Amino acid sequence: xxxxxxxxxxxxxxxxxxxxxxxxYYERVGLLPIxxxxxxxxxxxxxxxxxxxxxxxxxxxxxxxxxxxRTLLKLADERKRPCAEARVVAAAHLEDVRAKIADLRAMERxxxxxxxxxxxxxxxxxxxxETLYRGAGxxxxxxxxSRRDRVLAPADVRPAARP
Amino acid sequence: xxxxxxxxxxxxxxxxxxxxxxxxYYERVGLLPIxxxxxxxxxxxxxxxxxxxxxxxxxxxxxxxxxxxRTLLKLADERKRPCAEARVVAAAHLEDVRAKIADLRAMERxxxxxxxxxxxxxxxxxxxxETLYRGAGxxxxxxxxSRRDRVLAPADVRPAARP
DNA sequence: ATAGAGTCTGTAGTAACTACAGACTCAAGG
DNA sequence: CCTTGAGTCTGTAGTTACTACAGACTCTAT
Numbered sequence: 001x002x003x004x005x006x007x008x009x010x011x012x013x014x015x016x017x018x019x020x021x022x023x024x025y026y027e028r029v030g031l032l033p034i035x036x037x038x039x040x041x042x043x044x045x046x047x048x049x050x051x052x053x054x055x056x057x058x059x060x061x062x063x064x065x066x067x068x069x070r071t072l073l074k075l076a077d078e079r080k081r082p083c084a085e086a087r088v089v090a091a092a093h094l095e096d097v098r099a100k101i102a103d104l105r106a107m108e109r110x111x112x113x114x115x116x117x118x119x120x121x122x123x124x125x126x127x128x129x130e131t132l133y134r135g136a137g138x139x140x141x142x143x144x145x146s147r148r149d150r151v152l153a154p155a156d157v158r159p160a161a162r163p
Numbered sequence: 164x165x166x167x168x169x170x171x172x173x174x175x176x177x178x179x180x181x182x183x184x185x186x187x188y189y190e191r192v193g194l195l196p197i198x199x200x201x202x203x204x205x206x207x208x209x210x211x212x213x214x215x216x217x218x219x220x221x222x223x224x225x226x227x228x229x230x231x232x233r234t235l236l237k238l239a240d241e242r243k244r245p246c247a248e249a250r251v252v253a254a255a256h257l258e259d260v261r262a263k264i265a266d267l268r269a270m271e272r273x274x275x276x277x278x279x280x281x282x283x284x285x286x287x288x289x290x291x292x293e294t295l296y297r298g299a300g301x302x303x304x305x306x307x308x309s310r311r312d313r314v315l316a317p318a319d320v321r322p323a324a325r326p
Numbered sequence: 327a328t329a330g331a332g333t334c335t336g337t338a339g340t341a342a343c344t345a346c347a348g349a350c351t352c353a354a355g356g
Numbered sequence: 357c358c359t360t361g362a363g364t365c366t367g368t369a370g371t372t373a374c375t376a377c378a379g380a381c382t383c384t385a386t
Contacts, residue, residue, distance in 0.1 A: 008364080010362095019343090019344080020363095021344060022344080024365095024366095025344090040351055041351085041365060042351080042352095042363085042365080051296060061270075062270050066341075072291075072295070075289075086292055087278055087289075090281065093274065094274040097270050097271050098271060100267055101264060101271060104263055104264045104267065107224075107260050108260050108261060110225060111225060111253060112257060115254050115257055125246075126250075127246075128249045129235065129239045129249055132222050133214060133217070133218050172332090172333070173332065182374090182375080183333085185373085185375080187334095187335095188375090203383080204381085204382085206333085223373090228373090327386100330383100333380100333381075333383090334379100335378100335381105336378090339377090340374085340375075341372095342372105343370105344370075345368100346367105346368085347366100347367090347368090348366095348367100350364075351362100351364070352362085353360105354359100354361095355359085
């Protein structure tokens with residue numbers, strides 16, 4: 001065992017690939033516990049934090065939200081009958097992921113077709129822009145009370161943040 | 164033609180399925196022009212706004228960011244050689260969408276497998292939680308300088324907002 | 327005249343971070 | 357012992373694309 005008893009935040013950051021500000025953020029929002037501090041106020045972490053943070057990062061990489069992870073961690077912490085409940089969380093999330101894939105596939109198809117028409121466009125107008133202006137065979141909504149933005153995809157499909 | 168000369172914001176909202184606050188937001192961020200106002204200060208819209216907003220909503224539904232739409236609109240407004248440039252924007256976006264699909268597929272696979280193991284889990288521990296803690300055949304990063312969060316997907320894969 | 331709907335501005339909230347500023351602390355070198 | 361540079365601290369503000377108010381007007385119909 002060559003692991004030291006306490007790790008500084010920078011070491012934890014390196015070991016998990018999670019940046020320092022994010023670690024402090026996870027503490028603020030309650031995913032990581034409030035740690036012991038050194039005499040001068042530095043956070044001190046142990047291997048349990050390393051494991052927990054790894055868990056969090058993996059779950060995030062699988063697309064779980066912070067809230068879902070909070071639930072999962074609570075279940076893991078309780079260590080009683082967590083399996084069924086954890087499965088519910090994961091299954092719901094799986095459905096979300098599948099819905100998202102379906103939406104993105106629809107986007108992909110329209111984009112691909114439009115870009116293709118753009119590529120061999122000999123006319124004066126840009127087919128891409130025409131498509132967006134005139135609509136790709138989709139009419140603007142007629143019923144105002146319909147809750148969904150039925151252009152191509154459900155209303156709640158928003159692009160993920162791309163910095 | 165039964166379209167009136169000016170539409171109030173609420174009517175524009177109904178016709179486009181875009182909510183009122185969002186319309187004002189688009190004006191603030193420069194996607195919609197600053198409109199004429201009635202004597203009492205109400206915004207007045209015409210069919211050109213209706214078309215433009217429809218364009219914006221469709222582009223958003225296809226996952227274009229506000230910034231990309233700004234570019235697209237500028238090209239459409241300029242009406243000179245927009246096709247090639249618009250195609251570049253759309254093609255880049257198409258690549259993003261494809262990358263996102265690939266990432267989500269990877270998530271889907273791991274989630275599906277994990278949930279399945281969870282369903283027929285006869286042991287005492289939850290395989291889902293174990294997976295997250297121990298890793299799904301993926302080791303925690305060793306090289307600190309590697310830029311990507313190589314758990315399953317690139318670091319910039321974040322789940323889309325789900326209210 | 328008055329009720330109820332529509333609209334206005336401005337601000338603040340959301341998710342999940344990221345990016346500072348300005349102050350401290352720590353370890354190594356001279 | 358002092359300095360230098362790296363590490364860490366807090367707190368606040370920025371990001372994206374909206375959404376949700378509060379409080380004040382205005383418009384339409386009865």
